[in-house]
Amino acid sequence: MQDHPIVRAFHHPPTGSLAYVASDPGTGRCAIIDPVLGFDRRSGQVDTQFADTMALHLQTEGLRAEWVIDTHPHADHFSAVAYLGERLGARTATGATVTMVQEIWTKLYNLPELRSTAWWDRLLIPGDRLELGSLSIEAIASPGHTAASVTYLIGDTAFIHDTLFMPDIGTARADFPGADARALYESIQGLLSLPEGTRLFTGHDYPPEGRAAAWETSIVQQRATNIHLRGNPDAASFIAMRQARDQSLPLPDLMLLALQVNLRGGRLPEPEADGHAYLRLPLDRFAAAPARPRTGARPPSPPLRARCALGSPSRLPG
């Protein structure tokens, strides 16, 4: 029988993010995947409530964290990897190609200190395995949404982050700096070729009115009903669909603030001479979000792109 971790999902409604605790039923060793650090952009207040709820779950269930890991540098929330790694005495990890994303954002923020691999205990290359009691976590490269995106495969269970979403939502955007729609297409093909019984857990859900948030899906369900895979599109069709859709999407509210935290493994900047920490905001580096038309107003034409002023992200390695 295939290894079968116990999975507990934690949904973060303000950002639609999913974080997970995946545990080995035999030993109680667990991994925390994509934990969220709360942040209120109006006040600049950081809070650990969501991450603390995850830590409490471990305590209640008698689990011990071995690993706290991110699937990719998130653009819509702050990562709690560093916080929970320290609090729980667990090691931290993410994909090794995070250095590519650091390189891009080091320039955007003019912040050379971002270029460091010391923020994590392990940087994973495809095929690397992390021990988890009697189970193991295998790192599978699944770039596209970011250049550093990694799927974690534990036995019959894959944490697929921002590749495929629930079938009625489709797939993740691929227009951030370092993103690549073709790489996303190829990553999705790779995920769909996993054993058919593999359980898939997504990185977000944005449920439409009337549907509760959901996060577990399957290869059969995705092949049959994902709205972006209808008709089994070839790479060119998928890329054209993805790029057209991405042109209409505004940047995530927290992207410009979150990446300077998440590319430090979820560490906040060091306090400055006055004892307080500050985040940077690069000015005039991205196109504005498409304006939402008022009732009766004509929509903007053509839509503005949420494109990085460094150039087309698709030219960057995926």
Ligand SMILES: [Fe+2]
């Ligand atoms: Fe993401």
